Amino acid sequence: xxxxxxxxxxxxxxxxxxxxxxxxxxxMVSIYSDEFELKTFSQxxxxxxxxxxxxxxxxxANFHLAYEAGFCGFWIHRAFKAQGIKCIVxxxxxxxxxxxxxxxKTDGVDSRKIARGLKNNELNAVFVPGEQQExxxxxxxxxxxxxxxxxxxxxxxxxx
Numbered sequence: 001x002x003x004x005x006x007x008x009x010x011x012x013x014x015x016x017x018x019x020x021x022x023x024x025x026x027x028m029v030s031i032y033s034d035e036f037e038l039k040t041f042s043q044x045x046x047x048x049x050x051x052x053x054x055x056x057x058x059x060x061a062n063f064h065l066a067y068e069a070g071f072c073g074f075w076i077h078r079a080f081k082a083q084g085i086k087c088i089v090x091x092x093x094x095x096x097x098x099x100x101x102x103x104x105k106t107d108g109v110d111s112r113k114i115a116r117g118l119k120n121n122e123l124n125a126v127f128v129p130g131e132q133q134e135x136x137x138x139x140x141x142x143x144x145x146x147x148x149x150x151x152x153x154x155x156x157x158x159x160x
Contacts (some may be wrong), residue, residue: 011061016054019115020067022076022109030115031058036141037115040108047079054085066118067108070090074128088125090114096122 014033021028027045031038031054043050054063065080065087095113117123120133129137 005132009059011058011071014058014061015119016058016061016063016126017115017119018050018054018065019111019113019118020065021078021114022067022070022072023107028111030108030111032115033121034119035063037112040112042107043055047076047083051080051083051085061072062086064088064118066090066114068095069126070116074134078131087119088123090117090123091126094124 007021015030016038019030019032025045026042027050028040028042029050030040043053063085065085066085067076067089069089069091074089077087077089095110095117097113101109101113115124134147
């Protein structure tokens, strides 16, 4: 009779660096250790699921996560922070990349660049506003867009 033996590796004291390339329907995730790349995969956009995956596969490790600022806002940062995972939001233009990486731009390449930059301490975090400040910014942007749309419609009417 064969039995499966489970070998559990302890990552106590080791750093695990996670780079995310985020989209509405999926996230490309790249995981690096201090020595080499461990894994790259795609998953549904769920911070709790990724946090559970990291804790299960890399127990007791120090997690460092980064993703580019963009359309999705800062909810991802807040979700990982609530789980106790260090997460930074970076400016997309600040990610160091080679000429080859710029020409061959895919989600996997982008997530690897972020994870590698995080590992090499080459990334700077942007300011993450609080939830109220983010809501205020959204309100101001919505009003500015509405005023612009209203002006466009008025100008079209005057043109007739």
